[in-house]
Amino acid sequence: MTSITITRPDDWHLHLRDNEQLRSVLPHTAKQFARAIIMPNLRPPIVTTDMALTYRARIQAALSGTLHSGFKPLMTLYLTDNTLPSEIIRAKESEAVQGIKLYPAGATTNSDGGVTDITKCYAALETMEQINMPLLVHGEVTDANVDVFDKEKIFIDKILAPLIQRFPNLRIILEHITTSDAVTFVKEASKYIAATITAHHLLLNRNALFQGGIRPHHFCLPVLKREIHRQAVLNAAISGNPKFFLGTDSAPHAQGNKESNCGCAGIFTAHAAIELYATVFEQADALDKLEAFASFYGADFYQLPRNNSYITLKKEHWIVPEEFEFANEKLIPLFAGENLTWKIR
Numbered sequence: 001m002t003s004i005t006i007t008r009p010d011d012w013h014l015h016l017r018d019n020e021q022l023r024s025v026l027p028h029t030a031k032q033f034a035r036a037i038i039m040p041n042l043r044p045p046i047v048t049t050d051m052a053l054t055y056r057a058r059i060q061a062a063l064s065g066t067l068h069s070g071f072k073p074l075m076t077l078y079l080t081d082n083t084l085p086s087e088i089i090r091a092k093e094s095e096a097v098q099g100i101k102l103y104p105a106g107a108t109t110n111s112d113g114g115v116t117d118i119t120k121c122y123a124a125l126e127t128m129e130q131i132n133m134p135l136l137v138h139g140e141v142t143d144a145n146v147d148v149f150d151k152e153k154i155f156i157d158k159i160l161a162p163l164i165q166r167f168p169n170l171r172i173i174l175e176h177i178t179t180s181d182a183v184t185f186v187k188e189a190s191k192y193i194a195a196t197i198t199a200h201h202l203l204l205n206r207n208a209l210f211q212g213g214i215r216p217h218h219f220c221l222p223v224l225k226r227e228i229h230r231q232a233v234l235n236a237a238i239s240g241n242p243k244f245f246l247g248t249d250s251a252p253h254a255q256g257n258k259e260s261n262c263g264c265a266g267i268f269t270a271h272a273a274i275e276l277y278a279t280v281f282e283q284a285d286a287l288d289k290l291e292a293f294a295s296f297y298g299a300d301f302y303q304l305p306r307n308n309s310y311i312t313l314k315k316e317h318w319i320v321p322e323e324f325e326f327a328n329e330k331l332i333p334l335f336a337g338e339n340l341t342w343k344i345r
């Protein structure tokens, strides 16, 4: 196969940051995707509908007059211990906000204002269940005594499963899944439970963190896992099960903040997102499953229309740039300087 045309995909998990950084990274996504779910973990976090609307206006301003002005940002709110049901209702009425994001406090980048105790959110979650507002979840426990490689599984057992019991009609997306435990859990759960899968968790296992030395640009959360887990997540992605769909979790950080004494978590993949997924689907002999994973199942789960434009990917060798501009700093993309074999037209 030398060329493939698919319905234009959507990215159901994306970090765009803000201001100058936003202007640097947005074109990478907007040239490929029709829509993206924009994560709210800014400083300060997007905790109200008003903040989401002004953030969306900044994104739209950065798009206006460019080739990609048709790109549509879908907004989210950052759940806190104090999020009021009335704020959830306002979010729903805005039609701009498509989900509420749960970051356990301390679990990941800019999560310190997140949820310290899920029981504090019951009123907000009950309203979400009633008015059909999805919950997006960073699924890792924050207990410092839990092994870093077990944090997702323990979250599922201790937090997510009881949450689903309590709110059985709440739609939940378990974001960036990394383990066979998550795959099994989502598969066996009700139709209200789905998951996003990143390109990097499909392409890399935890050996990539230590390939010839410590590799900060392969560090993200949830951290890369063993090969058996990568295979389980890959099998889910290519299975044709509509509960599993594309979410890049492209998470840009300035080079200096990654290559540091205490480097930030996050892998930037927006520069080649659909190409990276195409590579892994081709390796698995499942290119025929790419379109539904990238362009149908997410829209269906979010109860939004599927896109009606197309993109074409060509078999073509190209070299990923060593770096990109990121405001006044540099951004090192995944596979910097390496060869890729698919290229979007």
Ligand SMILES: NC(=O)N[C@@H](CC(=O)O)C(=O)O
Binding pocket: 015, 041, 108, 109, 110, 138, 219, 220, 221, 222, 249, 251, 252, 265, 266, 267
């Ligand atoms: N995935 C990451 O490693 N980092 C994300 C946060 C997140 O999605 O957990 C970021 O905002 O940098």
Ligand SMILES: [Zn+2]
Binding pocket: 108, 138, 139, 175, 176, 221, 222
């Ligand atoms: Zn996360």
Ligand SMILES: [Zn+2]
Binding pocket: 013, 014, 015, 039, 249, 251
């Ligand atoms: Zn993320």
